[in-house]
Amino acid sequence: SQTIHQWPATLVQPVGSPLSLECTVEGTSNPNLYWYRQAAGRGLQLLFYSVGIGQISSEVPQNLSASRPQDRQFILSSKKLLLSDSGFYLCAWSTGTGGRNSPLHFGNGTRLTVT
Amino acid sequence: AQKVTQAQTEISVVEKEDVTLDCVYETRDTTYYLFWYKQPPSGELVFLIRRNSFDEQNEISGRYSWNFQKSTSSFNFTITASQVVDSAVYFCALKINNNDMRFGAGTRLTVKP
Numbered sequence: 698s699q700t701i702h703q704w705p706a707t708l709v710q711p712v713g714s715p716l717s718l719e720c721t722v723e724g725t726s727n728p729n730l731y732w733y734r735q736a737a738g739r740g741l742q743l744l745f746y747s748v749g750i751g752q753i754s755s756e757v758p759q760n761l762s763a764s765r766p767q768d769r770q771f772i773l774s775s776k777k778l779l780l781s782d783s784g785f786y787l788c789a790w791s792t793g794t795g796g797r798n799s800p801l802h803f804g805n806g807t808r809l810t811v812t
Numbered sequence: 813a814q815k816v817t818q819a820q821t822e823i824s825v826v827e828k829e830d831v832t833l834d835c836v837y838e839t840r841d842t843t844y845y846l847f848w849y850k851q852p853p854s855g856e857l858v859f860l861i862r863r864n865s866f867d868e869q870n871e872i873s874g875r876y877s878w879n880f881q882k883s884t885s886s887f888n889f890t891i892t893a894s895q896v897v898d899s900a901v902y903f904c905a906l907k908i909n910n911n912d913m914r915f916g917a918g919t920r921l922t923v924k925p
Contacts, residue, residue, distance in 0.1 A: 711893045712854070716855075729910065730912060731911075739917060739918075740858075740903065740916055740917040740918050741903065741915040743912075743913070746911045746913065748910075754911070758916060785855065787856075789856065790858075795910065796844050796910055797843070797844065797907050797909055797910060798845050798862060798864060798907075799910070800847055800859045800862055801857075801859070801913055802859065803849075803856055803857040803858075804856065805854070805856045806856060807857040
């Protein structure tokens with residue numbers, strides 16, 4: 698069965714510090730991968746998605762970036778965090794060949810607080 | 813424009829009451845998929861159901877049921893005989909292509925004992 702791992706679970710970082718969140722998927726090949734952000738009390742905002750190694754699409758301009766160095770690894774980064782980067786970050790995967798009917802399967806999330 | 817509206821920000825019920833969570837969507841596409849997710853206090857989103865735009869048949873799964881009506885662009889979710897464990901934030905989502913899933917703002921359901 699497929700599983701998704703995301704870490705760390707919580708993170709407190711000062712403004713201006715770098716960020717690296719990692720997500721890995723097991724049990725499937727060539728998944729589509731996603732990073733979402735959920736601000737407190739709000740819905741989910743798609744930040745990045747990837748359909749293959751090295752292929753990253755950005756949905757929202759910001760000081761965050763994403764990379765996919767391996768088929769089942771997705772990394773969210775920032776060189777300098779802003780206060781507004783605080784939130785709950787969720788990684789998700791879907792079947793690469795599944796099309797529109799493929800649900801997204803989410804990790805447990807990372808709660809980031811920028812101080 | 814593709815959009816999902818969940819007008820109910822918070823709902824509070826007493827255990828064993830029935831509760832309906834509303835979801836209204838907007839899209840110009842004729843082929844699309846609708847989803848419901850549950851986000852318990854632990855934070856992960858749990859996939860509950862998927863429905864395609866050509867299948868308006870209502871679905872029941874235990875205490876959960878879903879009412880899809882294309883005429884009103886709605887995909888409402890009803891929990892019958894609610895339980896405390898149903899307390900969570902529920903998200904409705906619309907997917908029109910492989911990489912574009914739009915979520916509503918979510919409805920926080922609190923079930924009191």
